[in-house]
Amino acid sequence: MEATPRRARRHDPDRRDRLIEATLGIIADHGVAGVSHRSVARAADVPLGSTTYHFTSLDDLLAEAFTRHGDSIARVFEERMRAAPDREAAIDSVAEHISADLLGASPDLVLSVELYVAAARTPALRTVTQAWMRRSRQALERHFDPTTAREIDALIEGLVLHSALSTDPMTPAQIRAALHRFLP
Amino acid sequence: MEATPRRARRHDPDRRDRLIEATLGIIADHGVAGVSHRSVARAADVPLGSTTYHFTSLDDLLAEAFTRHGDSIARVFEERMRAAPDREAAIDSVAEHISADLLGASPDLVLSVELYVAAARTPALRTVTQAWMRRSRQALERHFDPTTAREIDALIEGLVLHSALSTDPMTPAQIRAALHRFLP
Amino acid sequence: MEATPRRARRHDPDRRDRLIEATLGIIADHGVAGVSHRSVARAADVPLGSTTYHFTSLDDLLAEAFTRHGDSIARVFEERMRAAPDREAAIDSVAEHISADLLGASPDLVLSVELYVAAARTPALRTVTQAWMRRSRQALERHFDPTTAREIDALIEGLVLHSALSTDPMTPAQIRAALHRFLP
Amino acid sequence: MEATPRRARRHDPDRRDRLIEATLGIIADHGVAGVSHRSVARAADVPLGSTTYHFTSLDDLLAEAFTRHGDSIARVFEERMRAAPDREAAIDSVAEHISADLLGASPDLVLSVELYVAAARTPALRTVTQAWMRRSRQALERHFDPTTAREIDALIEGLVLHSALSTDPMTPAQIRAALHRFLP
DNA sequence: AATGAATGAGTATTCATTCAT
DNA sequence: TATGAATGAATACTCATTCAT
Secondary structure, three states, X not given: OOOOOOOOOOOOOOHHHHHHHHHHHHXXXXXXXXXXXXXXXXXXXXXXXXXXXXXXXXXXXXXXXXXXXXXXHHHHHHHHHHHOOOHHHHHHHHHHHHHHHHHHOHHHHHHHHHHHHHHHHOHHHHHHHHHXXXXXXXXXXXXXXXXXXXHHHHHHHHHHHHHHHOOOOOOHHHHHHHHHHHOO | OOOOOXXXXXXXXXXXXXXXXXXXXXXXXHOHHHOOHHHHHHHHOOOHHHHXXXXXXXXXXXXXHHHHHHHHHHHHHHHHXXXXXXXXXXXXXXXXXXXXXXXXXXXXXXXXXXXXXXXXXXXXXXXXXXXXXXXXXXXXXXXXXXXXXXXXXXXXXXXXXXXXXXXXXXXHHHHHHHHHHHOO | OOOOOOOOOOOOOOHHHHHHHHHHHHHHHHOHHHOOHHHHHHHHOOOHHHHHHHOOOHHXXXXXXXXXXXXXXXXXXXXXXXXXXXXXXXXXXXXXHHHHHHHHXXXXXXXXXXXXXXHHHOHHHHHHHHHHHXXXXXXXXXXXXXXXXXXXXXXXXXXXXXXXXXXXXXXXXXXXXXXXXXXX | OOOXXXXXXXXXXXXXXXXXXXXXXXXXXXXXXXXXXXXXXXXXXXXXXXXXXXXXXXHHHHHHHHHHHHHHHHHHHHHHHHHOOOHHHHHHHHHHHHHHHHHHOHHHHHHHHHHHHHHHHOHHHHHHHHHXXXXXXXXXXXXXXXXXXXXXXXXXXXXXXHHHHOOOOOOHHHHHHHHHHHOO
């Protein structure tokens, strides 16, 4: 009798995509603990059932979100390393990466730390961080030997974590100084 | 002396204490996300009501647990720095601290990482990590200038985090080598 | 400021009991498939959280409900067998049991059948049916040898099931006739 | 003729059939409660939409599945009764039917019991069981009078149910003995 | 003719917290 | 002082069914 249009949302491609983006936003704002089907659905302005339709589980959604995050950071870093003409420039680029890519865009800062810890618990996520670590180290190996590359990687994580938590985080200049002291 | 009743738990001093220890155990095993009044009560073999009686809220309980954790790690580190006769020995002691205190006793490893992240979210916890950081840096300043102390601190965090997540974590020897390279 | 009485339901002993009774009612009316925390809470006029407080799981609740059902039927049957002066009277009592206890009180009829099937799936429930079967057979063994007792037990189940499903169920007289034919 | 697409399932006659078989398999393995469009689609390796395309509702699918089950059992039983030369042989054939057809092929055992109960709830299914009962009784009436036929039918159900639930089910020999005692 | 996407209702269960005793 | 009972909100997840393509 009535032509009930209900909600008229049908056919929304790249909704899956929006859900992933929304998830990253929530992790940045409220942490992994803040991610629930409900919170994601609300953030993406999508019905609740849609989240469970597109992802078989919350862990699945988290893994995809973190994969995307790791990918985008790694891509930028690889580009930086590729562009660096020599070791000297590479060191500066690493500093830039920390200050600008990891710490500068504040949401990303927390995102990385959240991923670190979530990975400590969830095997499925460990795969993600490890893939990211591997790419990161390979990019570094363009300019440094493997042992040094690994150490730099650890230093990067330490500087990021430290800055995320400290009341007086290091300035970009201090970060560059620390790296140059380590790699004279 | 007492006519042992059914549960015989009446007058149980240091129950508060046991609750805190139980909480740390749960964080180590299941993460901060695993902490609930129920899980703590179960782990401490204590009635549910007891957890809300001794702590006004879960966050309160978490803060106390983390405080104790930070204290005990800091105390050990301070002792190491105090015992080190000179800068050279101090560097080795830092390496020892990472390998033995932070990574060796595996539960503590995760505990620290969990604390790092929880602190990134909860202001009440940030106080705890910062107090810990301050003590840590002051202990380092017995042997190093403030700038170096801060950098070492960041490096420590990086090495811990890295080892917690890597498939091939650094050996104690590699950790010592990294520190010596940084502090020639 | 306000003396908010909220719902004023506090202190309701034997609520656990009412939940079990409500569950049996639902099984009778809608089958085991109709039992959910919500349906039980509604039927017992109790808040949803109350059902999960008193029973660790739905299966737990079902097991308790069926145990009570089996107990009450078994108790009645035992009394009938005890009261029967001789074999002849016992046969009539079995017929009475089927017609009056199992089929007469119509809710119970379906209850028993539901239990039979639920037990075929859930090991925890199988314990319940088996305990009931054992009591039933022991009661029969007051008047019949073990082999006969087992056969009568099967016949009882068949007659109940048959009557529950047939369009023209047997009359009490027909049931008695069937038993007498089997036990001449 | 066709440019084989990704899934190459186009034009798949007897898909309807496969869906019914898959449904019976699920009932046997997980009970009627385990039947959902999703579980059936998964078991039949068919897209989800296909299940709702071929059957207007889940109940419809269940009814068809049970009809097929009843048919196949009834057909076998009719054949057994037809083949029996006399009453004596018919009794043995009934025993055979219980031991071999109903209890022997274990999935079928549970299937029948599930059908019994589902029928107690769903009128649409009651039609199915009643049709089956009618055929069963008619087959028996080749050798027995109507009253006896009905009683045998009940006994069959009892023996099946009993065996499905008992820890020490009757042996084929015991089943035959019980029938012969009932039909001397 | 066939199907992937979509969605609202419903599932069991966990939980922080309050409160009467 | 201590605790078992109580409860409303929230959690992840499943599902029958509808519908656009």
